[in-house]
Amino acid sequence: xxxxxxxxxxxxxxxxxxxxxxxxxxxxxxxxxxxxxxxxxxxxxxxxxxxxxxxxxxxxxxxxxxxxxxxxxxxxxxxxxxxxxxxxxxxxxxxxxxxxxxxxxxxxxxxxxxxxxxxxxxxxxxxxxxxxxxxxxxxxxxxxxxxxxxxx
Numbered sequence: 001x002x003x004x005x006x007x008x009x010x011x012x013x014x015x016x017x018x019x020x021x022x023x024x025x026x027x028x029x030x031x032x033x034x035x036x037x038x039x040x041x042x043x044x045x046x047x048x049x050x051x052x053x054x055x056x057x058x059x060x061x062x063x064x065x066x067x068x069x070x071x072x073x074x075x076x077x078x079x080x081x082x083x084x085x086x087x088x089x090x091x092x093x094x095x096x097x098x099x100x101x102x103x104x105x106x107x108x109x110x111x112x113x114x115x116x117x118x119x120x121x122x123x124x125x126x127x128x129x130x131x132x133x134x135x136x137x138x139x140x141x142x143x144x145x146x147x148x149x150x151x152x
Contacts, residue, residue, distance in 0.1 A: 033109045034081035043083070043110065050096035051104060055084035055114050080113025088115040091137055103144040105137045 002009045007023040035043060035054050046052035058077045083106045084094040091107045092100035107115075108130060 033112045035083060035110070036079065036081065046083075046093070046104075051101065052093045052106075053084045053096050053098070055080045055082040055111070057113070082113030083110045085111055085114055089136075091115075091133060092140070103141065105141065107133045107137060 001007070002021075005019075005021050007021050008025040009019050009021050011019045035047065038044060043052070047054065056077050057080050058075045084098075085106060086092045086094060086100035090100065091105050091111065092102065093104040093106050094100055
């Protein structure tokens with residue numbers, strides 16, 4: 001906001017044009033989901049307790065540290081900001097040792113770095129992927145409820 005200019009002033013280092021001025025600003029930016037920066041006590045607690053771990057692209061899914069080997073392989077390991085899950089089609093949350101928890105699932109924004117655009121365009125009666133995932137999680141959770149409890 002620039003009172004002297006009478007509104008909001010925008011510039012860009014990628015254009016040579018003059019600054020743009022407007023009386024109103026619509027902020028339509030959606031912040032990215034990043035587990036490392038999350039203030040959500042549930043997500044932070046899951047990671048702190050070892051029940052969940054961050055997803056690292058380029059890592060070995062079963063490695064104990066969640067960081068993959070990366071040494072000498074030429075593979076770059078990158079934190080995606082998502083919770084680590086067994087796979088995009090098996091959304092059981094991996095614990096600190098890389099084991100998928102039998103009764104802990106995540107989908108949507110917390111796994112956006114694993115499974116891109118899961119929450120976009122989820123409309124009723126449109127067979128949206130997010131709804132199929134929710135159905136699959138519900139079926140898995142119901143099956144898990146019939147199995148002996150997970151010991152920790």
